[in-house]
Amino acid sequence: MAEKMLPIALSNRHIHLSKEHVDILFGKDYELTKMKDLSQPGQFASNEKVDVVGPKGTIKGVRVLGPTRPNTQLEISLADGFILGVNPPIKDSGDIVGSPGAKLVGPNGEVELSEGIIAAARHIHMGLDDAKKFDVVDKEKVKIKTPGERSLIFENVLVRVNEAYDLEMHVDVDEGNAANVKNGDMVELIKY
Amino acid sequence: MAEKMLPIALSNRHIHLSKEHVDILFGKDYELTKMKDLSQPGQFASNEKVDVVGPKGTIKGVRVLGPTRPNTQLEISLADGFILGVNPPIKDSGDIVGSPGAKLVGPNGEVELSEGIIAAARHIHMGLDDAKKFDVVDKEKVKIKTPGERSLIFENVLVRVNEAYDLEMHVDVDEGNAANVKNGDMVELIKY
Numbered sequence: 378m379a380e381k382m383l384p385i386a387l388s389n390r391h392i393h394l395s396k397e398h399v400d401i402l403f404g405k406d407y408e409l410t411k412m413k414d415l416s417q418p419g420q421f422a423s424n425e426k427v428d429v430v431g432p433k434g435t436i437k438g439v440r441v442l443g444p445t446r447p448n449t450q451l452e453i454s455l456a457d458g459f460i461l462g463v464n465p466p467i468k469d470s471g472d473i474v475g476s477p478g479a480k481l482v483g484p485n486g487e488v489e490l491s492e493g494i495i496a497a498a499r500h501i502h503m504g505l506d507d508a509k510k511f512d513v514v515d516k517e518k519v520k521i522k523t524p525g526e527r528s529l530i531f532e533n534v535l536v537r538v539n540e541a542y543d544l545e546m547h548v549d550v551d552e553g554n555a556a557n558v559k560n561g562d563m564v565e566l567i568k569y
Numbered sequence: 570m571a572e573k574m575l576p577i578a579l580s581n582r583h584i585h586l587s588k589e590h591v592d593i594l595f596g597k598d599y600e601l602t603k604m605k606d607l608s609q610p611g612q613f614a615s616n617e618k619v620d621v622v623g624p625k626g627t628i629k630g631v632r633v634l635g636p637t638r639p640n641t642q643l644e645i646s647l648a649d650g651f652i653l654g655v656n657p658p659i660k661d662s663g664d665i666v667g668s669p670g671a672k673l674v675g676p677n678g679e680v681e682l683s684e685g686i687i688a689a690a691r692h693i694h695m696g697l698d699d700a701k702k703f704d705v706v707d708k709e710k711v712k713i714k715t716p717g718e719r720s721l722i723f724e725n726v727l728v729r730v731n732e733a734y735d736l737e738m739h740v741d742v743d744e745g746n747a748a749n750v751k752n753g754d755m756v757e758l759i760k761y
Binding site: 454455456467498499526527528529530531532533548550551552554555556557 | 646647648659690691718719720721722723724725740742743744746747748749
């Protein structure tokens with residue numbers, strides 16, 4: 378029988394920065410400093426934070442994740458979007474074309490981001506062995522059922538398979554609260 | 570075939586006050602003033618607001634709903650609970666025993682609420698004719714499927730049938746955002 382259970386994790390708002398934007402926000406050739414490793418290999422939460430200023434409001438102290446990426450990407454919840462006054466599209470990470478922007482404020486300078494704000498679509502990270510165990514392939518859509526009194530079934534959950542990935546489902550804070558799940562709670566994968 | 574589709578509505582944080590607490594917060598024998606009628610007959614959003622002060626943070630301007638009720642009840646999302654520093658149980662409206670409290674601040678005075686903060690369990694209001702059409706009875710649990718790219722299925726949704734009720738599913742803001750639905754969007758009732 379195929380494996381069914383995997384851990385869930387809630388992604389709080391965070392930002393990935395390009396090297397160019399790190400230079401502006403924190404200073405020329407500044408290197409992000411690691412606060413802690415994240416579950417996906419090589420990724421880390423840095424000690425650095427930026428403020429995000431939208432047309433309607435500001436969110437202070439948004440955590441910067443490292444390492445730097447080719448494009449700056451701010452991942453927020455829809456609730457955060459209401460605070461900022463922007464309407465983030467629900468997109469897979471890396472797909473920022475046409476998304477809204479905002480002003481980023483760091484200790485060394487400011488960046489007027491023209492695009493890059495998304496609400497990350499819920500997804501599952503999975504290594505090659507796990508993909509075999511769960512009988513799924515890269516980019517397959519599955520359902521995920523959460524336990525408990527606020528039990529729900531997330532439809533259209535994207536599976537990403539990569540040898541570097543650790544097994545984990547990622548949802549944002551709105552989705553985690555709606556299901557009343559905590560980091561590490563076990564959820565059930567259901568194939569279509 | 571049984572009816573399947575009904576409208577959904579997002580309940581933002583709000584508070585129901587006892588007459589005693591209206592007297593303290595707004596002044597002796599103060600009458601709440603109607604801003605607008607709500608979908609359920611006799612219920613209204615008032616012009617009045619109170620601030621809620623929790624152990625960790627404050628939420629300003631929480632809307633008071635009328636008319637007054639026997640017990641004061643503050644309905645917030647789990648995200649609001651993090652702001653205040655309280656952990657609201659997920660309960661049906663009216664079931665506040667053992668729930669946490671907070672300080673309420675009005676223009677005329679303050680109330681130290683010892684209990685009354687809940688995260689309202691998602692539920693459906695339905696009149697007698699609609700209950701026949703949907704083939705459900707009072708207190709039955711059903712599933713609700715939402716449309717769109719963030720489609721999900723809410724399990725364990727409580728149906729409340731009353732001749733005074735207008736047909737509507739109520740979720741909180743976390744749940745509404747997780748499904749990316751707006752007020753009035755049509756959702757599908759699925760029987761167990």
